[in-house]
Amino acid sequence: MSSRLLFQRVRKELGRDARVVIATAMPPAVEGRPDDYRLAPSRLIEDDQLEIHAVGGAQACDDPMAFLDGTQRIEVVGYVEATPVVAALVAAAVRLRVGGHFTTVARQQRAVLVGRPDVLESLAGTYTGFDPVPLPAEDVLHPLKSLEGAHRLIDIERSRLERDVGWVFRQTSDAWLVVDGVLADSGVWQDDARAIGVSKSHATLPFGGADLERYLTLPSGHRTSVFEPATWRIAPVRSWGLRLWPHEGHDLFHGLVRVEVAVPAATTAHADLVSRWLLAERAPLSRPDVRWDRLLYGVAAVERHLRAR
Template sequence: MLPDQIRRALTLHGLTPATWIPDASGGREVEATIRVARVVEGPALGWHPVGLATSWTEPLAFLDGVQRSEIVPYAGAAPIVVARIAAAVRERRDRTLSTVLETSRTLVIARPSALARAGEALAGLDTLALPEDHPPHPVRDLVDARRALDRARGALEIGLGERYRETGDGWLIVDGSLAESPRWAADPRMIGIAKSHATLPFEGDDLERYLRLPHGQRSSLFEPQTRSLAPVRSWALRLWPWEGRDLLYGLVRIEVAPVNGSPDAADRLSRFLLAERAPVSAPDLCWDRLLYGISAVEQYLRARLV
């Protein structure tokens, strides 16, 4: 059922219609923080040239997910959010991407009391209940809804990624952290690429060194501090020269399973990833950090979600 249909149904049910699409409806929100990581290569954080870009010779796939949400009615002061989440895996063969797996869900997110007021108008739809430990507040409820949606989308991506890995032996690059899932974190054929630097792994001089990583080099391997129980190995890689632009320009953080956490593996994978800079994913604003394969999955999903 489309949001408009749900809106009409709920309006007929006596709820107050709304048409607001929240600012951050398209992606996750992350708080800026520092979680100091443990360097596992050498005594201190260093820079390591990775060599020339090398084409990836093995089958390769990309996984990403998208979300879209809007408030359709209000039950009193409590918003009812209708969200659509989707994830897909696009596999590259002969330089051409094709979608091999995809899934999507429509979710109605609200306080249980608000869902109850909607009654049978939501029959057949998946619902996600928000905590009701405080009085309804349209803005705070919306923040809660967004977090719930992020979790739901993450779960969708994890499920799809695991399905893909069960079906073949190809490498899978995911947009974000592998530490979201213990199975991902242990998978020897998965790579997580974090282009958001809201959570930084160092502070002080190390942070400065980390952010000034030269083009074509990687940082020393480190073990990120994570809230999950899935340990991973990580390093930073500078895809494009940053000088004269921004410290974060072209900087990505790579995550792999510990089994791939050797310096040689990091160099090899980094060379592969340098080759993935082309084609550039412009006009995306993050094209300096966003691999084209990930961008292609996102474009595909957004085209499907419209």
């Protein structure tokens, strides 16, 4: 069943309860995920100071390469006593590219209903197909705070699904795996020499001061020195910035990604090789997605697959 029909059904089911005020839209103030913008200075691994390295021309990876990404669709389906009830469909998949063609090799999906614990309890039995996820007590006082909390829970749920499908994929394949996002938040990839994290987000920047300026003015086709981000939670990783497209005339963040690999794989040669692979992944262009300058086509293909179902 498509997500649209799934949400329609749960609204219909909840609507049978007289206490539920059916809703169909998200309050604009909380659209999207709240990002925590900050600087988190990193430890340089490769050079004594932050250097800029030319990585060479784009070079396609001849081996099979997989891409992992997840999606989430969130809708407010109703309110009970001024508290939102949020439905979400989260999904994650791995698509393996062999000979240029993609095949979906792992996929998971979960529908969750997020709300005040007592509300979810009282609605039990009125809806089907959704797993209840209660909001923490601190998020239930203000409706918008509740929505923000719901977002956070759903993000966590999506990350969990991504880890799960990655793990499932790795049980059967040792192909290169490009993960959309960071590796450092997951315990799955800490020793995986064939996992490559590509982060499009710059909410947390790895340097400050002159190094930050250097980092953000990285020329196209160049990478920074390898460093260890300060933001790892589960296990340390190695990382570097890579400019996929010239930023001149656009924006400092245009075409800038941060690459992560596991510690055992972090050699200079490997950083250059992976960078050249990623430069090759600029084509085909992932337009019309607005993030086309940082969104690799393989990752976009996973997203498109998940959104189409």
